[in-house]
Amino acid sequence: MSFWRGLFGSTRPPVAAQRLQTFGGDTMGTRYNVKLVATTGPELAAIQTEAHAAVAAVDAQMSTWKPQSDLSLFNASEPGDWFAVSPDLASVVALGLEISALTDGAFDMCVGSAVNHWGFGPDTAPVDVLAPPTDLPSFRSIAVRLDPPALRKTGPVYLDLSGIAKGFGVDAIATVLERHGIAAYMIEIDGELRAKGTRPDGTPWRVGISQPKPGATGVHHILALPTTAMATSGDYRRYFDVAGQRYSHTIDPRTGRPTTSTVASVTVADPDCARADALATALLVLGADKGPAMAQHLKLDALFLIRDEGGLAEKMTGRFDRFFG
Structure with missing residues (x-):
């Protein structure tokens, strides 16, 4: 058996x-x-x-809705110096800059201030449709370093990674x-x-x-x-x-x-x-x-x-x- x-x-x-x-x-x-x-x-x-x-x-x-996120802290930082971030955030920003260059700026993470202006970000101020934002920083205002991971901005920039x-x-x-x-x-x-x-x-x-x-x-x-x-x-x-x-x-x-x-x-x-x-x-x-x-x-x-x-x-x-x- x-x-x-x-x-x-x-x-x-x-x-x-x-x-x-x-x-x-x-x-x-x-x-x-x-x-x-x-x-x-x-x-x-x-x-x-x-x-x-x-x-x-x-x-x-990477959230702009969380005040203590790496991204929010970078957005609140002063321009000029390298700002240490997580490896993943540095990688995402590097990819974003690559897509910005490929598409002649049709994709641009520096759009955050305009996103807030139109009421689609964490800033809930009333929207003035007759006065769109005029100060439009571009992706050329951002630099990224992968090792050690850090970001740098040359002027006031509010990144949005949505x-x-x-x-x-x-x-x-x-x-x-x-x-x-x-x-x-x-x-x-x-x-x-x-x-x-x-x-x-x-x-x-x-x-x-x-x-x-x-x-x-x-x-x-x-x-x-x-x-x-x-x-x-x-x-x-x-x-x-x-x-x-x-x-x-x-x-x-x-x-x-x-x-x-x-x-x-x-x-x-x-x-x-x-x-x-x-x-x-x-x-x-x-x-x-x-x-x-x-x-x-x-x-x-x-x-x-x-x-x-x-x-x-x-x-x-x-x-x-x-x-x-």
Whole structure:
């Protein structure tokens, strides 16, 4: 009896099945959500703890809403001297400066004072739509050093990382999952996401691009994701109206005013979510003509949803159509 059991029915405990696991939490004024393929047990609990700690650290370092964050302390510092910051903050600012240079300033972290002026930052002063900010520092006012990590400004500058920090938070969670050997996952923070592998049944991770209309809950496109990161910027979620004019939370750093183009949303795919996040913001600012031209120049896979008289028109660059299916 034991002979046949040894051949056909091992007495070793069965290997736990890999199945879909989910968890999430609050961060950066919104929520993060993680789906992964793994077994239950102590390792999954450790992954959840480490993922939450990773994204909480990003918020603690890069929030303008937290007075004691690294970023807030740098914003309050005097110009001239190097200001020590965390390695992650230095890396994010370095990437932001790279995207600023690539997009001719359409993405610029120095937009913070204008963001506050229009009431989209922690400063809740009444908005004067007739007097936009005139003192517009640019990314050229910022220097970054990675070792030892530090920032320096040459004049009064208020950095705002809302166009890149959520993407970096997604990447930070991905780093935790990769460290634990997770080969299949999807991470999302407020529309910025990163996917790898497939679901347990072998089908791809699927996400929806929202209809870019205020208050809409429908989906414009369903995308099937390979291993990639993706970010969407739009002008339809955070805004206010004055005298029939809509003012979006996306600020054009070159004018200090909310964007007024016909582009409703831009979705960009890239290996890194932080980079996709910043590029999507820049392309939205550039508008319906210059945005696709810049995306083509940078060889980006991007989808533009553009308002026209018939509703919404689409422009795609690169191989974005490979995500339809």
